[in-house]
Amino acid sequence: MDDVLLEMRGITKRFPGVKALEDVSLAVRRGEIHAICGENGAGKSTLMKVLSGVYPAGSYDGEILFEGRPVHFNGIRDSEAVGIVIIHQELALVPYLSIAENIFLGNERRGRSGFIDWNRTNAEAATLLASVGLSENPVSPVIQLGVGKQQLVEIAKALSKEVRLLILDEPTAALNDVDSAHLLDLLRRLRDQGITCIMISHKLNEITAIADSTTVIRDGRTVETLDMRGGDVSQERIIRGMVGRDLDSFYPDRISTPGDEVLRIEDWTVWHPVQQRKVVDGASLSVRAGEVVGIAGLMGAGRTELAMSVFGRSYGRDISGRLFMHGRRVRARTVAEAIDHGIAYATEDRKRYGLNLIADVRANVSAAALGKLARGGWVNGNEEIKVAEESRRDMSIKTRSVMDSVGTLSGGNQQKVVLSKWLFTDPDVLILDEPTRGIDVGAKFEIYTIINRLVAQGKAVVVISSELPELLGICDRIYTLSAGRITGEVPVDQATQENLMALMTKEKESTG
Known part of the structure; x- marks a missing residue:
């Protein structure tokens, strides 16, 4: 097992009323790109938060071994100290700070006086940017960059911390095909340099193109780990592990009959x-x-x-x-x-513009057409619940109750709530x-x-x-x-x- 960099054994993580992970095990070899697949809510991001210390040691059962030694992380700084760096799906950049300031935020380059050495900071940032294929001026504000380039800045930030295991949660979710291809090429180069990567992704074509191994998680449990190096693992094979059955087609059949x-x-x-x-x-x-x-x-x-x-x-x-x-x-x-x-418009950024994440399903579904439920200036609460329950049934929204917070739902179910909100406007x-x-x-x-x-x-x-x-x-x-x-x-x-x-x-x- 000398080639194994990371092992997670029997990881179980509980939240009030739900078991998010149950006896999950995972082994990642040195210098490989290891993909993690599963449906929304399967536990992928939870597992990576356990690994990176977001959920500290003691809040879960099981053990983590890094380079063959047990490790106990009580926060992000602990995992980064050994070279484990996670890049979340929602990028953690400060828009009005410069690229260089973002790269070294919390990891500042200081001179002998204890103050930040800006010449060193900007010079090292320029080198890191070049290593990820960016030629931007390191003093430029991050807000001036597109999402694809911001993703690369996040990777440059990880490289500044002498990363050995890079975790990327849906790194291409917000990218177009060109930016996605560029990012995947960069991950291949990092692999060639000896940096191990774990990638969570729903884009199965990218996984089959880049991954050396793929672990499938379903309902909080490890289903299997597939060896991708032979090139004979198809997207259909991965889907069968994810959903527990074959999908006849990626897209349902439809007969088109356009009208006026x-x-x-x-x-x-x-x-x-x-x-x-x-x-x-x-x-x-x-x-x-x-x-x-x-x-x-x-x-x-x-x-x-x-x-x-x-x-x-x-x-x-x-x-x-x-x-x-x-x-x-x-x-x-x-x-x-x-x-x-x-006219109705469902935004691309459901978490920022499409939903009130701290409100319940009921309030979100009715938000765009409250006038339909109002009598004398007051919203009929019973009618609001009835509408939300109909949406939950018709859209197959998986939630215990329409009174549950939308922020607790998986991405797919959040998207169904967004659609329900706009469909209620008819x-x-x-x-x-x-x-x-x-x-x-x-x-x-x-x-x-x-x-x-x-x-x-x-x-x-x-x-x-x-x-x-x-x-x-x-x-x-x-x-x-x-x-x-x-x-x-x-x-x-x-x-x-x-x-x-x-x-x-x-x-x-x-x-x-």
Whole structure:
């Protein structure tokens, strides 16, 4: 067992009323990329929090061995002291501090006087940035970076701590295909340098491409560890371990029968809130009843900005263009007006903008249409509970009670609450921004099934996604965006990842 860097034996972790982990065991070899898979709520992140000291020794049963010796971590600093560093799915960067300040936060480079040596700090930060493929100025504020580059800054931060075991929780969940590929290449280079990685991911295509071993966890228990080095472990094989059965298809079958046009925008232009640049430039698109329309584009192409500006001008300034619902021009100058006209938008960031995490399921489901439950200015609490219970049943939301806090639910079930909230407004068109980000393959299938049910009822659905296979699997037509401009409209039976990517990277046509 000399090649084993980490062992976790018989890990059991309990919370009030629930056993999150039960007798979980795991062995990670030196210099490998070890993937951990499982459905939302299976216990993956809990296991890594045990390992990294977020849940300290004594709060769980079992033992952890690092380099063959038992270790007991009472906090993050203890695990980092031996070279174990975790990067959580929600990046822990301070937006208004510089890149260098973020890299060495809590690990400052000090001079003889005890004060921070800024020359050394910035020089070492530049070296670390170069090692992860970034050329940014280390004094630049982190807020100026996209999510993909922020992820790389987090890895540079880990490298500054002389990391030996790097844990990444959903590292590509918020990244597009290009940024994801760049990150995976970096992990391969780190592996070649002798750094061991544990990666939690729902993107099975990435796991089969990069992992040396994959441990599957289901319902808080270890199911199996698969050797991936032979290249003969398929995504279907991993799914069978995750959900305990075969999935006939990643995407449910649907017969498309589009009807009349529901939503149309023409020559839609949006300016950045504070910068002198267009983020959406003369975009035009339409969606019909009973149709799923996709919007594809690289990070920064303007997909979310387009959706939010249509939804009550909740993003941007100096917005111009025409908006039609059922062939009639309408004005949706506020979110309330957009909802009144039958438009709903489910944000890509459900935890920050889509949900009140400390509120219960009941309050979240009714939040966007409380007027439907009000009598004389008071919300009918019994009706609110009834609506939430109907949503829990219809959407198969896994929770003990609609009075449970949304923050205690898994990512997939949180997403179902977001959908329930907007469906309660009874929209004619539902815009879904990254609806399956950060959720497992089984929950994704359920979300796709819900989308199919909506279009079968005559709803129009717009899906924004960074995953091209997802758009190809669920859409009828796909629009492509590049630098804020619509560069193509492709029927799904004529679309491929290659021709979509060509349109997504299309340069602005010269007018000279």
